[in-house]
Amino acid sequence: MTSAAESLSASRAAVRRRDRWWRTVSPYVFISPFYITFLIFGLLPIGFSLVVSLTNWRGTARPQFIGLQNYATLLQDPGLPKALLNTVYVWIGSVPTMIFLALIFAVILNSRLVRGRNAFRTVYFLPQVTSLVITGLVFGQLFSTSFGLVNTVLVAVGGNAINWLADPRFMKAVLVMALVWRWVGNDMVIMLAGLNSIPGDIYEAAIVDGASGVQSFFFITVPLMRPVILFDFVITTIGIFGLFAEPFVLFGPGGGVKQAGLVTGTLIYQYSFQLFKFGYGAAVAWVVGVIIIFFSMLQLRLGNREAT
């Protein structure tokens, strides 16, 4: 009798011990899938890629350690500055326009001045859900020299057809238009959320003080929206430096005529997966990665400063 009770309490104690053990261990088990996959497919490759970037690996033959030679070659490679410069041009063409338009749209659609605000919001956001590939394809069609809508209209009003996709002067313009079209809605939605958090009585006070709508915009909306505008700025900047699918579809991996559509993403792809210069491609990827990390850090710094 006593022994039965003893063994019962002993087994209870065992169960309790096991429960306690599981309660300590389970959180780590629950978060482990992230860490395991990140270590294998995120962290390990990044370290490995630094090693690869110091070799002349071309995918088949045994790689040889060549030190910093890839980085030295990179300094003389016209491809990387070309791609970076193109990216900067695209940035200048698209980001300020995008942010400005997004803010204007958000302010108008946040006011009760017009009807059908929800319909407008939906229409402006719609491009954001189409895929990058389809964006590239559709803009390729719109700006096609002989079949495109844009040239058809241009010719109809008496202008000359423009070779949009093969004339270096216009190629980046097409890319910029595609980017603005696709991203404005995204920035706008973020701005709308920001505007929502500005209390309405500030505007009432401004009106009582005799401020015009334009004055309220520049002296109330813009300063109060600064953190949100910065956030939009940084995420679109990071997006521009990560460009790949649209230029790939519009101009091919080589960047098209005179490489006018070459960006860093397509450059890395071309080196690695078309020319199979794994070592050199990894070196380029590292340099581009450092640039992107720089902007991410900037975002973090700005975010922290705004939060405090």
Place this chain on the structure above:
Amino acid sequence: MQVQEPALLRGSYTGAWAGRRRRLAGRAALFLFLALVGVLFLLPFYWMIISSIRPVADYFNLPMPIIPQRLSLENYQKLFARTLFLRGMANTAFLAIVSVITQVFCCALAGYTFAKLRFKGRDPLFIGILATMMVPAGVGMIPNYIMMSRLHWINTYWPLIVPGVANAFGIFWMRQYCLSVPDELIDAARIDGAGEFAIFWRIILPIISPALASLAIFVFLGTWNEFLGPLVYLRSSELFTVQLWLSVVSQLGEVKQPFVVMAGAVLASVPILVMFVTLQRYFVSGLTLGSIK
């Protein structure tokens, strides 16, 4: 922002009347501006749809009519009869569903753990996850490829499914939502003898279903539109996702048939557009999470 005009600003009757007319004119101008922009934003969609239902004969009918005189479904017929497009759609749907299930499950479990369970090293581990969001994916692309080829995963869906489990944004998103779940609920379940996983599975999951839905939509959208991964890892055309199919077909010999590609683009957009229009609020809540605290 509706602001009532304060009484002291109202002028004489006629002045108010003129102001009213001026405001109305201003509103009409604003509306026209928005509508014009709206038309510009819809033009690419118009051109995509109209190109997909043009007869091929329009190609020899330059300048191409902006509104075709005759509509035809021949591009769609070709798309179904002569290409692997439908196969691509099915492949993408399969990939997207598998990714949604694995990522939503792993993110919800980890997010709940970070929000509600107490364990040593919780905060540094969470910050570590957030920090991984800054790592640019492109840097690891080449070694990832080499690793996948050693695993014999090239030309399979594994490289497109497995690394996605490390979804830092999803964990962050789930944690934020789980923070609002009352602790009493979890404590009560624990007193009733529920196991740690059972608490998550039976009690937490049903409560956080709106957040699960949002994340599911984002993962679905991301997988559906993903391009670089399929481009790098998939070789045989029977395995192509729909985006890869579209880009490959548009750059290969079938360029003479861009209308067929446009038909494919229309059909590939349909699932996403339907999702967007019906589930719009989930999209917006996910987007604005990062910007406003």
